[in-house]
Structures are given as structure tokens and as C-alpha cells.
Amino acid sequence: MxxxxxxxxxxxSCDETGVGVVRGHTxxxxxxxxxxxxxxxxxxxxPEVASRAHFEAMVPTVQRALDTAGIxxxxxxxxxxxxxxxxxxxxxxxxxxxxxxxxxxGKPIYGVNHLAAHVAVDTLEHxxxxxxxxxxxxxxxxxSLLQVDDLAGRVEPLGATIxxxxxxxxxxxxxxxxxxxxxxxxIDRAARDGQIVIPFPRGLSAARDLVEHRFDFSFSGxxxxxxxxxxARQRAGEPVPVNDVAASFQEAVCDVLTNKAVDACLDRxxxxxVIGGGVAANSRIRALAQERCDKHGITLRxxxxxxxxxNGAMVAAxxxxxxxxxxxxxxxxxxxxxxxxxxxxxx
Amino acid sequence: xxxxxxxxxxxxxxxxxxxxxxPGAGDPQVTxxxxxxxxxxxxxGELLAPQIQAVLAEGGAAPGDLAAVxxxxxxGPFTGLRAGMVTAAALGHALDIPVYGVCSLDGIGHGQPGRxxxxxxxxxxxxxxxxxxxxxxxxxxxxDKPAAVSVEVDAAAGDGADRYAEVFGLxxxxxxxxxxxxxxxxAADRVRAKAPGxxxxxxxxxxxxxxxxxxxxxxxx
Ligand SMILES: Nc1ncnc2c1ncn2[C@@H]1O[C@H](COP(=O)(O)OP(=O)(O)OP(=O)(O)O)[C@@H](O)[C@H]1O
Ligand SMILES: [Mg+2]
Numbered sequence: 277m278x279x280x281x282x283x284x285x286x287x288x289s290c291d292e293t294g295v296g297v298v299r300g301h302t303x304x305x306x307x308x309x310x311x312x313x314x315x316x317x318x319x320x321x322x323p324e325v326a327s328r329a330h331f332e333a334m335v336p337t338v339q340r341a342l343d344t345a346g347i348x349x350x351x352x353x354x355x356x357x358x359x360x361x362x363x364x365x366x367x368x369x370x371x372x373x374x375x376x377x378x379x380x381x382g383k384p385i386y387g388v389n390h391l392a393a394h395v396a397v398d399t400l401e402h403x404x405x406x407x408x409x410x411x412x413x414x415x416x417x418x419x420s421l422l423q424v425d426d427l428a429g430r431v432e433p434l435g436a437t438i439x440x441x442x443x444x445x446x447x448x449x450x451x452x453x454x455x456x457x458x459x460x461x462x463i464d465r466a467a468r469d470g471q472i473v474i475p476f477p478r479g480l481s482a483a484r485d486l487v488e489h490r491f492d493f494s495f496s497g498x499x500x501x502x503x504x505x506x507x508a509r510q511r512a513g514e515p516v517p518v519n520d521v522a523a524s525f526q527e528a529v530c531d532v533l534t535n536k537a538v539d540a541c542l543d544r545x546x547x548x549x550v551i552g553g554g555v556a557a558n559s560r561i562r563a564l565a566q567e568r569c570d571k572h573g574i575t576l577r578x579x580x581x582x583x584x585x586x587n588g589a590m591v592a593a594x595x596x597x598x599x600x601x602x603x604x605x606x607x608x609x610x611x612x613x614x615x616x617x618x619x620x621x622x623x
Numbered sequence: 624x625x626x627x628x629x630x631x632x633x634x635x636x637x638x639x640x641x642x643x644x645x646p647g648a649g650d651p652q653v654t655x656x657x658x659x660x661x662x663x664x665x666x667x668g669e670l671l672a673p674q675i676q677a678v679l680a681e682g683g684a685a686p687g688d689l690a691a692v693x694x695x696x697x698x699g700p701f702t703g704l705r706a707g708m709v710t711a712a713a714l715g716h717a718l719d720i721p722v723y724g725v726c727s728l729d730g731i732g733h734g735q736p737g738r739x740x741x742x743x744x745x746x747x748x749x750x751x752x753x754x755x756x757x758x759x760x761x762x763x764x765x766x767d768k769p770a771a772v773s774v775e776v777d778a779a780a781g782d783g784a785d786r787y788a789e790v791f792g793l794x795x796x797x798x799x800x801x802x803x804x805x806x807x808x809x810a811a812d813r814v815r816a817k818a819p820g821x822x823x824x825x826x827x828x829x830x831x832x833x834x835x836x837x838x839x840x841x842x843x844x
Pocket of ligand 1: 289361362390414417418442443444446447459461553554555556557558559584585586
């Protein structure tokens with residue numbers, strides 16, 4: 277029997293330098309060096325700061341991943357790297373490094389789509405993905421519903437946010453509540469001690485919006501509603517119940533996301549929902565999605581929180597899937613694409 | 624392998640560094656066996672690896688034959704500079720061979736007679752510059768507006784010196800971009816001595832553009 281492909285994955289699309297090693301669906305190493313603390317005081321990722329950090333972290337992180345996996349570069353079958361979407365300068369560091377490793381070790385290189393990798397990472401936790409599956413991709417820069425017919429090449433977008441991404445909404449609301457960046461984890465924590473008492477709006481959920489935007493999202497109105505509610509309290513000289521605001525905001529986001537995801541499964545007659553991206557680490561979206569999927573007999577797959585945020589293992593996982601599927605590798609001249617569409621799984 | 628991406632001239636060169644102690648060593652002791660230079664300020668990340676592959680093929684060498692990597696460490700525009708430097712670092716790491724850094728401006732000023740200003744284009748109407756006396760750097764590297772560079776020199780070289788020739792008012796000498804041969808020559812002693820490899824530090828010379836966000840605009844009127 278042919279052994280499963282051993283793949284090294286490199287991720288540098290945003291502020292995490294991630295290097296992972298995967299054999300088939302088995303995770304062997306997942307090393308992440310984050311520059312998130314350097315960005316915190318700016319309230320968002322500063323591209324050049326992220327790129328400089330990727331440069332410094334690249335070689336040490338690759339070495340740590342090889343050590344953890346107990347392999348050398350000569351052992352791998354391929355190198356996979358995020359080619360897009362993401363910050364142009366940050367992507368370039370990972371792609372240039374991956375090419376050098378591929379060239380030096382004489383290995384094929386796969387330039388892969390970061391968003392498809394957020395979906396593929398689930399195979400490390402739950403094995404091969406049944407196809408078709410509906411994927412809800414919710415991260416700092418994206419919020420999309422996809423139909424995955426073939427993870428190695430056929431992904432159909434069903435809908436996406438028309439303004440802010442879900443993670444971005446968490447980050448912005450955290451900022452106005454005085455919580456640190458990135459805002460997802462502190463809101464998740466604060467919400468546990470709060471009550472869902474404020475009726476914040478559910479974007480693009482009214483009957484008239486569903487005609488054209490059934491599978492689209494909008495979070496900018498929600499963000500403004502939270503800001504108005506908080507400011508009204510402050511102007512009246514009343515304390516802001518941070519935990520209740522966090523819980524109510526989080527509920528509004530998770531309610532819409534899970535509702536539309538389940539609706540997509542039912543509409544397409546698809547029995548599997550996979551959730552990926554940083555916001556999939558949220559405890560409420562995980563619980564609510566489970567509840568709603570159970571009700572409709574849909575199998576829910578969400579990877580463990582550490583694999584939801586950016587990492588190299590997800591890139592390696594998609595790379596291993598591509599190798600196993602016999603996909604053609606990329607060229608040493610492969611470009612980065614900061615706006616790589618989800619329909620392109622590998623460059 | 625010599626790599627430089629500090630200017631629009633994306634450079635890869637396969638170079639032989641001979642040991643003068645060995646019998647039969649030729650002169651010059653640094654020989655460029657194959658070189659690829661593509662002038663394109665926007666595609667460093669796409670051009671470099673294929674160029675490295677091409678010079679290896681032309682020189683009849685495999686990656687495993689390399690003894691060291693020499694990298695131009697800038698100064699240069701951040702994104703392009705990093706592409707070359709991370710390529711060099713990863714190449715050295717993968718092959719378990721040392722990587723040596725050389726100031727990219729030295730690749731223009733090295734070995735030039737007299738007093739020379741080397742200036743490369745730093746965009747934003749500025750130049751990266753350094754001054755050489757008898758081919759040795761005596762001032763810089765620094766980044767400034769051309770008019771703010773006041774130095775006593777006989778001539779100037781580099782694409783920045785050309786671009787702002789009217790401001791500098793100096794006779795222009797070649798080369799326009801760092802020469803792979805010069806970069807190799809500047810690292811030749813380290814290569815011969817099998818000196819320990821270096822952790823490369825890009826010469827950014829500028830801080831990242833990063834502004835802390837201002838006060839949030841109120842959502843209520
Ligand atoms: N527990 C959580 N609850 C809600 N949001 C979370 C949680 N943990 C992380 N996030 C959010 O996830 C986002 C980061 O996710 P990820 O690392 O996938 O995004 P990204 O890489 O920045 O964006 P993209 O993948 O779109 O390029 C941040 O916006 C963060 O606030
Ligand atoms: Mg991400």
C-alpha cells in the first residue's frame with residue numbers, strides 16, 4: 277500500500293507565521309509564531325510589522341516543525357504554501373521561503389488558497405470530508421458560505437459578507453468595549469458571564485433581504501447598533517454592562533451565521549456542515565451550530581479551536597489532499613495573489 | 624550562490640570562490656559561472672527562484688554542490704529586499720550551508736577608485752546612499768532626500784544617482800545595480816574560512832508605516 281503523502285505547510289498570509297507537518301490526515305507538527313502582540317496597540321494588523329516578523333520567524337519555525345514531526349526536509353513529498361488571499365507583503369515571505377525549500381530539497385510546491393485550507397484543516401480532526409459539504413468560513417477577513425464539491429478543485433461560493441467580516445466585527449466591538457485585540461477571545465469570555473438581553477439586529481435576515489441575499493451576511497449595521505447602544509448608556513452617565521453587550525452581540529452574529537449555514541445545507545440537500553476560520557473557535561457558534569444541525573440531522577464538523585485560527589497545519593492538510601488527489605504542483609515562479617478567489621484552490 | 628533583491632535588478636549568480644592557498648587556483652579567485660539579472664521592481668518573488676534554478680543548471684551544479692549563500696542585505700525597498708533575503712536564508716537552512724550577508728550598496732562601491740557616492744532608488748523621492756573611498760565604505764548606509772545628501776566625492780553610481788543626476792551634479796559611473804561578483808568578493812574570505820553562518824538582518828533603515836488608530840467616531844449624532 278502506498279503511504280499517505282507527507283507535506284510541510286507554510287502560512288504567512290496575516291500575522292501568524294505557521295509551519296505544519298501532516299501525513300495524510302494525521303497532524304505531526306503545528307508550530308506558530310505570532311506577531312499579534314506587536315499589532316495590539318494599533319488595534320489591527322500592521323502589514324509591514326507582520327512581514328518583518330515573518331522574515332525573522334521563518335527559518336526557526338520551519339526547524340521547530342521538522343523537529344516536532346521528527347523528520348527532515350528530505351523526507352517530505354511536497355511543500356505547500358499559502359499563495360493568497362492575504363496581505364501581499366506577508367504572503368511573499370512565505371512563498372519565497374517555500375520556493376527556496378522546494379528548490380533546495382528537490383520537492384514539488386503547491387501554492388494554495390488560505391480559505392480552502394481553513395476548510396481542509398478539519399480533515400486532520402475528522403478524516404476525509406464527505407463531498408459535497410457546505411462550508412461556513414468565518415475569519416478576520418472573510419465570511420463566506422461555500423459548497424465544496426471537491427476540496428481539490430471545485431468550490432462554489434454561495435454567499436459572503438457584503439461589508440465587514442465576522443471576525444472584524446468581533447474586533448471592532450471589542451475595541452469599543454475597551455477589550456484587547458484580537459477581540460474574539462475576550463468577547464467570548466465576557467459573554468459567558470453575560471445575559472443575552474439586548475435585541476441587536478440580525479443583518480440581511482428580513483424577508484425582503486432574503487430574496488437577493490439569502491446566503492450573504494452583513495455585520496456593519498450590527499456594529500453600529502452596538503456602538504449606538506453603548507454610547508447612549510455612556511451619555512446618560514450609566515455604566516456599560518460589558519458582559520451583557522458581549523453576549524448579546526455574539527448571539528446576533530452566531531444566530532445569523534448558523535441560521536444561514538443550516539439553510540444552505542437544507543436548500544442544497546447537503547448533509548455535512550464544516551465551519552472553519554478564526555471565528556469557528558467561538559464557543560457560542562460551536563454550541564448553536566451543533567444544536568441546529570442536530571435538529572435537522574446534519575453532521576457538523578468543527579476543528580478544535582487551535583486549528584481554527586491561522587496555522588501551517590491547515591496548509592499542509594490541503595497540500596496533502598492535493599497530492600493524494602493527483603493535483604499538478606505549481607511552478608517555482610508561482611505568484612502570490614492577495615485577492616485569490618475561493619474558486620482557485622491551488623495556483 | 625549569490626542573491627540580491629535590494630533594487631529592481633533581481634539577481635542570482637553561481638560563483639566559484641577559489642582558495643589562493645590551493646595549487647592551481649586561478650586568478651581572479653572569484654569567478655562568475657552563471658548569472659541572471661532581471662530588472663523588474665514588482666516581481667522579485669516570482670523571478671528569483673527560477674533564476675537560481677537557471678544559474679545552477681547553466682553552471683552544471685546541483686543545489687547540494689553549493690558551499691555557501693551570499694545575500695545582499697540592502698538597504699532596499701522592504702518587500703523586494705525580503706524576498707531575496709528569505710530565499711537566501713531558507714536555501715542555507717535547507718542545504719545546511721552558511722549564509723553570509725553583504726551590504727547591497729557595497730556591491731556597487733566595491734573596488735572603485737577615488738571617492739564615490741553610491742545611491743539607489745528608495746522610492747518616495749529618496750535614495751539609499753553610502754560613500755566609498757578607494758572602494759571601501761566610509762559613510763552610510765542611510766536614506767535621505769537627494770538634496771539632503773551633502774558629501775565630498777568625485778563621482779556617483781547606482782540607479783538613484785542616475786535618477787537624481789541633476790540634483791547630485793556628479794559624473795556617473797557604472798554599475799547601476801549591485802554586482803554579484805562584487806558581493807561574492809566581499810564575502811570570499813568568509814567563504815574560504817568556512818566562517819559560521821549569519822542570521823541575516825535586512826537593512827530597512829526606515830520604520831514600518833504604522834499609525835495607532837485615532838479616537839473612534841461616535842455612532843450617535
Ligand atoms: N473565540 C473567538 N470568538 C470569536 N472570534 C474569534 C475567536 N477567536 C478568534 N476570533 C477571531 O478570528 C479572527 C482571526 O481569525 P483568522 O486567524 O482565521 O483570521 P485571518 O487570518 O486574520 O483572516 P483571513 O483568514 O480571512 O485571512 C479575528 O478576527 C479574531 O477576533
Ligand atoms: Mg485566516
